[in-house]
Amino acid sequence: MTDAAELRSRTRELLAAHPPATTERIDFLKARFDAGLAWVHYPEGLGGLGAPRSLQAVVDAELEAAGAPDNDPRRIGIGLGMAAPTILKYGTEEQKQQFLRPLWVGEEVWCQLFSEPGAGSDLAALGTRAVREGDGWVVNGQKVWTSSAHLARWAILIARTDPDLPKHQGITYFICDMTDPGVEVRPLRQITGEAEFNEVFLTDVRIPDAHRLGAVGDGWKVAQTTLMNERVSIGGMRIPREGGMIGPIAQTWRERPELRTHDLHQRLLKLWVEAEVARLTGERLRQQLVAGQPGYEGSGMKLSFARLNQEISGLEVELLGEEGLLYDDWTMRRPELVDFTGRDAGYRYLRSKGNSIEGGTSEVLLNIVAERVLGLPAEPRTDKDVAWKDLAR
Numbered sequence: 001m002t003d004a005a006e007l008r009s010r011t012r013e014l015l016a017a018h019p020p021a022t023t024e025r026i027d028f029l030k031a032r033f034d035a036g037l038a039w040v041h042y043p044e045g046l047g048g049l050g051a052p053r054s055l056q057a058v059v060d061a062e063l064e065a066a067g068a069p070d071n072d073p074r075r076i077g078i079g080l081g082m083a084a085p086t087i088l089k090y091g092t093e094e095q096k097q098q099f100l101r102p103l104w105v106g107e108e109v110w111c112q113l114f115s116e117p118g119a120g121s122d123l124a125a126l127g128t129r130a131v132r133e134g135d136g137w138v139v140n141g142q143k144v145w146t147s148s149a150h151l152a153r154w155a156i157l158i159a160r161t162d163p164d165l166p167k168h169q170g171i172t173y174f175i176c177d178m179t180d181p182g183v184e185v186r187p188l189r190q191i192t193g194e195a196e197f198n199e200v201f202l203t204d205v206r207i208p209d210a211h212r213l214g215a216v217g218d219g220w221k222v223a224q225t226t227l228m229n230e231r232v233s234i235g236g237m238r239i240p241r242e243g244g245m246i247g248p249i250a251q252t253w254r255e256r257p258e259l260r261t262h263d264l265h266q267r268l269l270k271l272w273v274e275a276e277v278a279r280l281t282g283e284r285l286r287q288q289l290v291a292g293q294p295g296y297e298g299s300g301m302k303l304s305f306a307r308l309n310q311e312i313s314g315l316e317v318e319l320l321g322e323e324g325l326l327y328d329d330w331t332m333r334r335p336e337l338v339d340f341t342g343r344d345a346g347y348r349y350l351r352s353k354g355n356s357i358e359g360g361t362s363e364v365l366l367n368i369v370a371e372r373v374l375g376l377p378a379e380p381r382t383d384k385d386v387a388w389k390d391l392a393r
Contacts (some may be wrong), residue, residue: 002040002051004058010049011037011062017288020068029071029105032063038071038104042088046100054287071106076338078148079110083156085229090173090222091215098153098174111152112230113143113176114223118393120145121361122166123158124220125391129203130159130174137161137174137212139182139205139209146359149185149198152333153179157207160218163389170388171219175211182206191350193330195336228298228351230359238286239279243310244277247347248325259319264386268319271312278304299365300373306355309340313349320345348388 032038033047037059042048064071073080080103087099102108119126128141139159147370149155156177162170176183182205187195242250253260253268282301315321315323327346340348356362370376383391 002055003051004016004055007037007040007049007051007055008062010035012060015062015066015068020066025069026105026107028069029383030101032068033101033104033122037063039084042100046088046096047104076103076106076109077337078112078152079108082112082230083110083154085135086156086173086213086226087175088221089142089225092210094210095175095213098344106262108153109148109151111146111155111178112147112226113146113155113157113202114226116142117144119300124171125388125393126158126160126171127393128157128159128165128170130161130207132161132209133206136206136208136266137172137209138267139174139202140174143200143202144197146198147196147358148336149178149200150187150195151336154178155200155393156213158223160388161216161219164387165217166385167388167391168220168382171223171331172216173213173219173222174207174350176202176205177211178206180205187334188331190351190360192347194333194335196335227360239284241276241279242272243279243351244275245312245340246272248345248348249312249319252319253315259321264315264319267315270310271315271364274304274314275308278308299360300361300369303362303365303369306352309348309352309355313352316345317349324343324349335348 014032014035014037018028020028023031029038036047036049038047040048040056040059041053043050050123071080072380084100084103087095091099098109103110114124114126115127116128118138126141128139128143130137130139137158137159140297141159143157146155155178157174157176159174160170161172164170178185184201184203186197186201188199189195190195199393249268250272280300281304285298285301292317324345326344327350328344337352340351361366367379370380
């Protein structure tokens, strides 16, 4: 059994053999992966040591103290938080060996081809088709709201492989090469002026069967692993006290006493407490992850994250008064990551509107919490046993 002392020893050996000050960043990250110190709870040979997940903090603390580079997790968050756990659970040994190392070191960015113009909240209604042809599949369709598609080398993709089955069946999960000539990525300019999201058109995209994850027709089951991990990665990020949205408004409150009113004070105190409760709940959720796969608690955390971000950013704009109506820059960009704290209050206010949509809409997550956490009766459904091709669209 790997313990904290052994991990400290292994980390120090890595630092001695590859001093961060004189080792190229990518070479250091590759050496860290090969030493099993990337994600210690993964199996040996796949960036881990089969150690308890909780011991990752031991490695991270040693590396941070030594000034070692990280893998820029915000930039490759979809790969780390969604693709990797799905590949680990459902991938073949060849797939794990091919994809996990370049994913973790950041050589290859990933995106998620799930939502469609007619299948967002009701994801199982997706219509992108994958048809078997020889030893592969030919995919045609359209995806939307795809973060980082303009940067991605690979995508996790779900497509319909049998329209004669009900909509939650007949779906298969694939790894799609974003450099295929049939993949077209178009920017979607948002209310912030930026285009971090994209729409993706798939025209006769060829995917080898070796890039299928899970069995044919098991795509919905495989996708649940991705979605649960997605909600944990969005709503359960580790942050310090006054990290995230509450930090800038708390700083403004302390530095600008002329803006204060009794009413704003009471509202800020309430949101500060709620933000701290959410932060501590996230810590508890991460401790639960040590014992196994994420559960539906991630849906609750994602709900809280979206609501708090929108309420806090709205209060910040109100606190700033006329200044809150200003906006720093409407320049059209296609950014590599979303930086909530690096821009002004106007950006935070506008960008947070997307938090209740991305990663599962708040309405859908409320249903998940009601049915699967609280055990309340499910809403009546008339379409679950009807063949997808017979559904009204």
